[in-house]
Amino acid sequence: GENVEQHPSTLSVQEGDSAVIKCTYSDSASNYFPWYKQELGKRPQLIIDIRSNVGEKKDQRIAVTLNKTAKHFSLHITETQPEDSAVYFCAARDSSASKIIFGSGTRLSIRP
Amino acid sequence: DVKVTQSSRYLVKRTGEKVFLECVQDMDHENMFWYRQDPGLGLRLIYFSYDVKMKEKGDIPEGYSVSREKKERFSLILESASTNQTSMYLCASSLQVLNQPQHFGDGTRLSIL
Numbered sequence: 001g002e003n004v005e006q007h008p009s010t011l012s013v014q015e016g017d018s019a020v021i022k023c024t025y026s027d028s029a030s031n032y033f034p035w036y037k038q039e040l041g042k043r044p045q046l047i048i049d050i051r052s053n054v055g056e057k058k059d060q061r062i063a064v065t066l067n068k069t070a071k072h073f074s075l076h077i078t079e080t081q082p083e084d085s086a087v088y089f090c091a092a093r094d095s096s097a098s099k100i101i102f103g104s105g106t107r108l109s110i111r112p
Numbered sequence: 113d114v115k116v117t118q119s120s121r122y123l124v125k126r127t128g129e130k131v132f133l134e135c136v137q138d139m140d141h142e143n144m145f146w147y148r149q150d151p152g153l154g155l156r157l158i159y160f161s162y163d164v165k166m167k168e169k170g171d172i173p174e175g176y177s178v179s180r181e182k183k184e185r186f187s188l189i190l191e192s193a194s195t196n197q198t199s200m201y202l203c204a205s206s207l208q209v210l211n212q213p214q215h216f217g218d219g220t221r222l223s224i225l
Contacts, residue, residue, distance in 0.1 A: 009152065032211035043116075043202070043216040044155070051211060089154060093211060098143055098162050099170065100214060104154040 002027040002094040006103025014111050019080055021106045023090035024072045032093040033073050034100065035064060039086045047088075048075070077108075085110045115139070116217040118203050124223045131190040133220050135203030141215075142208035144186035146170075146178065149200040149219070161186055162208060193224045 034049035119134035157170030204214040
């Protein structure tokens with residue numbers, strides 16, 4: 001089955017700087033990679049996803065890149081703002097079942 | 113907008129009790145999931161269901177069971193609660209169409225004393 005590893009576990013960046021979170025996956029047949037943001041005390045919410053037929057996707061200050069050969073994908077947040085502080089989870093679809101496997105999460109803190 | 117509702121935000125139970133966590137979604141989603149969330153371990157899948165009366169084990173099913181009698185409702189059952197089941201429990205749902213996002217409930221913080 002699928003295994004997803006996520007790094008770093010904690011990340012602190014200055015407001016206005018960029019933040020990058022990296023994930024690797026094991027199932028070469030995986031073809032769907034969502035990212036979720038969980039603010040303190042709230043539910044995880046989808047912020048962006050990418051499918052394996054594209055290498056990069058952008059949505060305003062957020063971008064995700066996918067390298068299928070190396071089996072890794074990354075979340076990039078530019079011009080970080082205080083409201084970006086949250087726990088971020090990467091995930092990959094297990095090709096053998098209708099389920100998503102999540103990474104262990106990255107706690108992102110934005111320093112004023 | 114998709115609404116996934118979990119019956120309790122906070123729940124305190126005693127060791128050995130049978131505990132029911134309820135989840136209801138209002139978007140006619142086929143798939144429903146139960147996760148537990150622990151610091152540093154991310155979201156771990158306990159059970160999921162892709163249809164009424166169907167269930168599949170996730171990565172950590174031991175000590176849990178589930179029930180899906182109606183499409184909109186997915187229940188997680190702790191047969192005999194133990195202290196190591198103290199955790200945040202999250203329910204989610206999604207369409208069965210390939211590669212659709214999951215929508216989460218607000219979670220139930222369960223404490224077993």
